[in-house]
Each structure stands twice: as C-alpha cells, then as structure tokens.
Amino acid sequence: MHAMNNHRLRRRSVMIGAIATMPIGSPRAQSWPAGPLKLLVPFGPGGSTDIMGRLLASGLQQNLNVQVVVENRGGGATSLGTELAARAAPDGQTWLVTSDSFAVLPALVPNLSFDVTRDFAPVTLIATAPNVIAVHPSRPWRALAEVVAAARGGNLSYASTGNGTTGHLAMTRFAAGAGVRMAHAAYRSGGLALNDAVAGHVDMIIGSAALLAPQIADGRLRPIVQLGEARLPAMASVPTSAEEGFPDFLAETWWGVLAPARTPAAMIDAMLGATRAAFQEARVAQQVTQTQQARLRLDGPEAMRIFLAGQVATWGAVIRDHRITAD
Structure with a gap:
C-alpha cells in the first residue's frame, strides 16, 4: 500500500509539472488573456x-x-x-x-x-518603412550627390515632421558627415510639412514612404533617394542611399x-x-x-x-x- 501511494504521488507530481510547463495557449494551462x-x-x-x-x-x-x-x-x-x-x-x-x-x-x-x-x-x-527624400519639381537635383553639391554652394532647406524625429536626426547626421549645412523647417504634422514642400516653400522634404507616396505618384514631388536597406517594390525606380554612394545614410x-x-x-x-x-x-x-x-x-x-x-x-x-x- 505504501509503495502504491508513493507511485500515485509521483504520478501526480509529474502531471502537475507537465501542466505548469505547458505553453500558454494550451487548454490545460492558465488561460490568456484573462480579460x-x-x-x-x-x-x-x-x-x-x-x-x-x-x-x-x-x-x-x-x-x-x-x-x-x-x-x-x-x-x-x-x-x-x-x-x-x-x-x-x-x-x-x-x-x-x-x-x-x-x-x-x-x-x-x-x-x-x-x-x-x-x-x-x-x-x-x-x-x-524607409524615410524618403523628395524635392519640389522646380529644383534641378536628381541625385543625392547633386543635393550635397548644391548645399555646399548655398543654404538648402528641408522640411520634416518635427524636431527629434528620425527624419530630422538622419538629415542632421548626414549633413554633418558631408560637411554641409541645411536649414531645417520643423512641422507639427506630416500634412503641414507636405503643404509647404508641394508649394515649393522649402527645397526638400524627408518623410515616411507612406507620407510622400501620393505626392510622388502624381508628380508634385520628385523622389531623390529612399533610406532603407533595399528598394520598396512600390518605389522600385527610387535608389537607396547605398546605391547613391552613402551606405550609412539610413533612417526607417x-x-x-x-x-x-x-x-x-x-x-x-x-x-x-x-x-x-x-x-x-x-x-x-x-x-x-x-x-x-x-x-x-x-x-x-x-x-x-x-x-x-x-x-x-x-x-x-x-x-x-x-x-x-x-x-
């Protein structure tokens, strides 16, 4: 009888241990979510x-x-x-x-x-999703190197969706590395930044691909570069920063x-x-x-x-x- 009781206790302990280690989705485990x-x-x-x-x-x-x-x-x-x-x-x-x-x-x-x-x-x-840099169609630049050259000759301006956003930080880091200055126009929203970029009040805009895609598609902005590691299928004609010769210029x-x-x-x-x-x-x-x-x-x-x-x-x-x- 004593041996049988020990066997039952051991079997019960094994079962409890198995339940405790079951994945949470198991019907015998504690249910999640609880509410x-x-x-x-x-x-x-x-x-x-x-x-x-x-x-x-x-x-x-x-x-x-x-x-x-x-x-x-x-x-x-x-x-x-x-x-x-x-x-x-x-x-x-x-x-x-x-x-x-x-x-x-x-x-x-x-x-x-x-x-x-x-x-x-x-x-x-x-x-x-990569950030994208786009310019007003009235500006002549079609490559990132041309933007850098223009910045060396004058103070270019760019719009972002605010101070401390990854777009702003990426442009700050890039300009410092290239040894150029670019005037930053910080906006409270993507819509406000887009309005001024499309109107030509700033030379460029940096923003998410989703933000800029409609204006790029209808020709109100011209894309220069996308800052991801590979081209987006929807922007297959827009080069990456690495393809433009700036492999460290990444911002997603x-x-x-x-x-x-x-x-x-x-x-x-x-x-x-x-x-x-x-x-x-x-x-x-x-x-x-x-x-x-x-x-x-x-x-x-x-x-x-x-x-x-x-x-x-x-x-x-x-x-x-x-x-x-x-x-």
Whole structure:
C-alpha cells in the first residue's frame, strides 16, 4: 500500500509539472488573456502608429475572441503614453504599440521617469518603412550627390515632421558627415510639412514612404533617394542611399509591440503568436505593405531587443552631439 501511494504521488507530481510547463495557449494551462486587452498608443488618433494599433486590435479580437481597447495617450513627445505602459501591471493585459520615437526618448526628453530598456520587454518588431527624400519639381537635383553639391554652394532647406524625429536626426547626421549645412523647417504634422514642400516653400522634404507616396505618384514631388536597406517594390525606380554612394545614410520608420517589464515569457510568446497571426492575414498584410509602404518583419523578442539597442545608440548620439531638443 505504501509503495502504491508513493507511485500515485509521483504520478501526480509529474502531471502537475507537465501542466505548469505547458505553453500558454494550451487548454490545460492558465488561460490568456484573462480579460479585455488594452493597447496603449502614445500618439493621437489617425497617425500610422494608431493605424497599426487598430489593425492589431481587430486581429486580436477576431482571433482571441476578447475585447481589445486602443487607448491613445499622446503628449510629451510620446513620453506620456509610454510611461503609462511602463507602469502598467505585468499581467499580459496591457501592451504598448509604438514606433521609432520610442528609441529617441531617452536622449530627447530629459528626466524621464522610466527606462526604455529596463522597464519594457520587447515582443515584436511589426514592420519597417524607409524615410524618403523628395524635392519640389522646380529644383534641378536628381541625385543625392547633386543635393550635397548644391548645399555646399548655398543654404538648402528641408522640411520634416518635427524636431527629434528620425527624419530630422538622419538629415542632421548626414549633413554633418558631408560637411554641409541645411536649414531645417520643423512641422507639427506630416500634412503641414507636405503643404509647404508641394508649394515649393522649402527645397526638400524627408518623410515616411507612406507620407510622400501620393505626392510622388502624381508628380508634385520628385523622389531623390529612399533610406532603407533595399528598394520598396512600390518605389522600385527610387535608389537607396547605398546605391547613391552613402551606405550609412539610413533612417526607417518602424512599429513594434512591447510589454511592461516582468511580463511572463509565456504571455509574451502568446502575444507574439497572436500579433503574427493578425498581421499575416492577407487583407491586413496588404494594407501594411501598400497603404503604409512598409515591410512586415514580425521578428521575435531577441531580434527586436538587438534592433532597439542599435536605434537607441544611433539616434541618442546624434541628439547629444548636436544638442537637439523636442521643441
């Protein structure tokens, strides 16, 4: 009898251990999500990050059969919404959907109450899209080297969507490396920057491929170069910076999902799988690649961690070296 009881106890312990190590999606594991999910977006409604958040929310609702709320909390150069995510309970119910501004925050905004590395756990890099430089058709330049030559002979102007954006930082770094000066016109939105670029009030504009694509397509702007590692299919005739002889001149918009630090790895893995499923759905994938002019990545946490470290180091150095502020 004693031996039989020991056998039963050992068998019970094995079963409990097996259940504890099951993936979170297993019907015998603790269920996730435990209730409605919240996606914090540190921007106002309508921008590209909000669009990505809402695409994700729709897919999660459909695939997980759970309510998903997108909460827009803009302000403070995205620090307000990001802080809310950093302070959220690490219970798998709150997630941050953000963009390239996330990597700029540590150097751009002084006295942050959170650390982008220590207080967050990467989930996935959803997609990347190159910034593009385009000029008004009245300007004669058709290659990046011609723009540099013109800048040496005079003070060219360019528009961006704001101080501290990756477009602004990339142009600052490039101009310094080329030994030229370019006057920066910072705008509060892509629409305002586009208006002045199309009107010819500035010589050039740097912005995401999605922002500039309609004006390029109808001839109101002429593209010079795209700042990604490979040509976008929708802009197959526009060379990359490497092809133009400037391989270090890279600047991409990106979107990703992060969790509050200490969120259990099993929940992060489950969210990764659910996010991949949402964006691999044909309709959603087409919207990302065509409307947002982006490349789907859907990398795992470790790949995103490495990517983020590179972004924080690159743009942080530009901000510090050139004393750039958010205003």
